Amino acid sequence: MGKQTYKIVKSKVTEGLKDMESRKGRFRAFDAIRPAMLKMVPNxxxxxxxxxxxxxxxxxxxxxxxxxxxxxxxxxxxxxxxxxxxxxxxxxxxxxxxxxxxxxxxxxxxxxxxxxxxxxxxxxxxxxxxxxxxxxxxxxxxxxxxxxxxxxxxxxxxxxxxxxxxxxxxxxxxxxxxxxxxxxxxxxxxxxxxxxxxxxxxxxxxxxxxxxxxxxxxxxxxxxxxxxxxxxxxxxxxxxxxxxxxxxxxxxxxxxxxxxxxxxxxxxxxxxxxxxxxxxxxxxxxxxxxxxxxxxKNGRQEAIEAGFQESLYCINCGSCLNFCPVYAEVGSKYGYKYLGGRGLVFAAFHGDLEKTEENGLSLCIGCQKCQTACPVQMATPNMLWKLRQDAVAQKGVGWKKNLIFSMLSKPQTLPVVNKLATTFGKLALKESDKGMTSRLTLNSFGLPQERVIPRFSGKSFTEIAKPKPLAKPVKKVGFYPGCVVNYTETDLGEALLHVLAENNVEVKLANEDVCCGIPSIVSGDLDHAKTMALKNIAAYSSLEMDALVFVCPSCAVAFKEEYPKLFAEDSPELQKKVRNLALKVKDINEFLSQDIRLKPPEHRVAETVTYHDPCHLARSMGVKKEPREIIQKIPGVNYVEMQDADMCCGFGGSFSLSFYELSQRINEGKLKDVADTQATTLATSCPGCMVHFRDGIAQHAMKQKVSHVVQILSRAYGRR
Ligand code: SF4
Ligand code: SF4
The missing domain is CATH 3.40.50.10420 (NagB/RpiA/CoA transferase-like)
Known part of the structure; x- marks a missing residue:
């Protein structure tokens, strides 16, 4: 997306966010329609x-x-x-x-x-x-x-x-x-x-x-x-x-x-x-x-020929709009002729990518709520990804993203960036009463001064981690930490090692992995995504393991769903390798619930806990009950379900950098639901959601602790 197009989208978003009267009306409609629809559909x-x-x-x-x-x-x-x-x-x-x-x-x-x-x-x-x-x-x-x-x-x-x-x-x-x-x-x-x-x-x-x-x-x-x-x-x-x-x-x-x-x-x-x-x-x-x-007809044949046949299954019931977090906040500023994500697909009927981009192609967070609410299960986010690929093929991905994705593709770069950021970050970052914030206003990088950002860890998780070989493990697993755990949320990685050791599961780490590639995939840059995927496939295929576990569902989805798609046209050998690796992928909640007999936690965690479903985990991987069951096995925990627990938190990776205000507004709605539960701990299963929630909680002077399910379980196994 060029600078000019970004400006157009940004100004539409600002206009949409300002119009609180419309927002009130939309939520009035949602409050009436959502519960009625959710009650009627199972019939x-x-x-x-x-x-x-x-x-x-x-x-x-x-x-x-x-x-x-x-x-x-x-x-x-x-x-x-x-x-x-x-x-x-x-x-x-x-x-x-x-x-x-x-x-x-x-x-x-x-x-x-x-x-x-x-x-x-x-x-x-x-x-x-x-x-x-x-x-x-x-x-x-x-x-x-x-x-x-x-x-x-x-x-x-x-x-x-x-x-x-x-x-x-x-x-x-x-x-x-x-x-x-x-x-x-x-x-x-x-x-x-x-x-x-x-x-x-x-x-x-x-x-x-x-x-x-x-x-x-x-x-x-x-x-x-x-x-x-x-x-x-x-x-x-x-x-x-x-x-x-x-x-x-x-x-x-x-x-x-x-x-x-x-x-x-x-x-x-x-x-x-x-x-x-x-x-x-x-x-x-x-x-x-x-x-x-x-x-x-008006462009419909062209849509079919361009691979968007599915968009014509739409019956215009409007259900997708009632669940789309972006539409909820910016209303009619998102879409073209037809409101919401499907309207952007419609714009492509006319071969006009510019219109698609100007009306919000970059706004879709990929939460898939529209798809699960849709009677024809229309894969709107996939079609939008495809349009982004078309846009990148025509105009490139832009210098900023190109630079970032090149860095993410090289195993040597991020450790160096991490060290530099830790050492020199003090010049650009400061400790405020909210947490770590920037000294400079870097709005164009999605870093306004008030934004609370995670601390760089100095040493990466893979440098710190010392998983031990076990004499008679019940299972052997590989662990893909992902960028957030590797360079900022290292405690989450250590909690995972602790939980698995308590359950007699041996953990193996790869020598040289890179970013999973999801940021490139959702930006439409498949070249960088393939480079990253190939490195990870080589690094993890060589491990002898029963499963490859993840604490980040977006990374898991990359290995499980996106890599097979990326190499669907490649050699049969490579396809087989990718498929075999994909079959091993397990979210950690899934693994602990299904693949082993979970050791009962003994230490009390006296907290009122509520749980937020990460989009990729709930909808792409279908894992919803497992994390809740694990939390409720912990002695002392008072579990309270929040309203709309599976609505997106508004993070969306680079989305929150490009459209920080919108991502915060979406987060605000979630935090109201969290506050209503009176929970002292907000649990989730995605480090990206954790980072975003911590920022939101700091912005609203709330007090909740944010933890991954694995971190709470690790405490219940005695880790402090
Ligand atoms: S994936 Fe989410 S953000 Fe994108 S159109 Fe669907 S509901 Fe809206
Ligand atoms: S929910 Fe599905 S069928 Fe209904 S308007 Fe949206 S895309 Fe069309």
Missing amino acids: YPELSNRLRQIKEYSMDHLDEVIAKAQRSLEEKGCKVYLADTAEDAQNYIASLIPKEGLVVKSKSNAGKEINISHYLEDRGVTVVETDLGDRINQLAKCEASHSLAPAIHLSIEKITQLFSEEEGIQLECTPEALVVSARKGLRDFLVKADVGISGANAIAADTGSIFVTENEGNIRAVSMMPKVHIVIAGVEKIVSTLEDAMQVVRAAAVYGVGQDIGTYVSVISGVSESLDPDLDEDTHGQGPKEVHIVLL
Whole structure:
């Protein structure tokens, strides 16, 4: 990302962070939707996999399902227009609307994609949004800030003012009064409108049926009352059968708002007609005489060809937004046309990487919350990594990162940097009442003066560590310490050696390892990542061991998931070596719980402890219950579960350097949840999270101790 692009993103982030009114609204929506969704999803255990199969099939047979849907729709008297581009779609739609006509419109993501409201208004057409939130935004002249609650960023006072101005009388500032006013106003428009425009949740190719689901009833009115109904839908909305379409609307309700089904589900199969035998064949019923379906291609084929087919599985339920920590803090500043990470993937449809970057490609922390909340399990973070690779391939990784990754690739460099930083760091760093902070303001390096940074250790963990060979060990393990343990959190490495020795497990360290490469991988710089990976593979493959253990889940994920991907096209020998090593990877919690019989800890640790799930450990590795079980085995510990324990802490490695304020804001939310538990110790299983929490705790003058699970266990084995 160039300097200019970084400036644009940074200023959007600052703007987003400042807008506390919008933030309040977003969290109001999250507080209502998240618990309802989490409660409803387990009632439909098959839904997500079934939906993914449905969408996979449609996208694998796109031309076939388009042709079938077109045939079925036309047989039912609908007119189908296949639009290659946004301009195509705009022109066709405009040709259906009388000059200075009146259009009533309901929420339509595809309509937003082609900017249809503004396009028609510029040509003298009056467009009235009928979704309550969209209508509010239209009056306020602002954009939607949430896909299902588009006006959530506006206060009730502001909405009262808007509606009062529209009606010409002062309205009461209550939701009821506003709804009555909106209904009254909209009814007049609906009665007089020439054309109704809606989107579609799904289109069944076999019956030519258009499915729309909603809670307000306005879409039903838009599709029924005017004489012409235009449906705008991306081609990815087509599914094979009526039953498949029903799964889509079910999932939209279950995942989007935590309802078992939307209040209204309309299934439109053709133009309105009357079956009254006394009327002639052409006599229509109460609905529209014409139904037009505009099927939008607009870059979708290019997306498939570029390897982003999965992005077309999206059903626009908005669930990913409800769990994305970045969207939660900066709102509509993150995304392009479609909000959040998936919006950035959308920008790539048009081959415009610049837009993707300007709208927040570098903001995704990779926490994967969007993926686990998504009914089609869309791998948004992976697609964003791929886009970052494309960006690096086009423009390079930038001099700062290039320098850092080169240093991280060489086993000789970091020990020297560590020694220099320890010796000369005193000139640049100082002990403040918060902890170690910088004397200089280095904002462009993510080091503002107040940031508490970890102390360099002088001697690295690998220099200090003296693991002993054991006579009859129950297991032999390799240990990859990673950069944070090696150069700052050396105590964590020593705690691990102590815990494993107590359990009669022999530990081996490699002679020469380097950074795991995750910082390069998430930055899209695969060349440096491969260099690092090859060194680590050589260093650890030669160890005779039952498992390779990690205290940092991000490093573990590098060895387990990323290295096999990096060398997927290489020689079969190398691939085999990488796979064999990946099979040995174990997070330390996993190893202690599953691979050995854990020695019961005897020493009391009289602390109230709560646990934070690191993203990579909880979601990539699926390790959640093991650390909790270990903590609860420790005598004296009072364990308290915190709210949203698996939400990201906001660290994200270089993310927290590039966007320190945002990473701190995300952390602030976590710390509130920690404080609510009254815990004296915040436990986690990732040294990166620990560093970030310590900083946050110092910034907010909190008192909690931050420890890795292994450090608490080590204390319970008597280490002080
Ligand atoms: S991975 Fe996390 S930060 Fe990135 S888009 Fe998904 S939820 Fe948001
Ligand atoms: S990416 Fe998934 S969760 Fe997000 S809107 Fe699309 S279907 Fe819903």
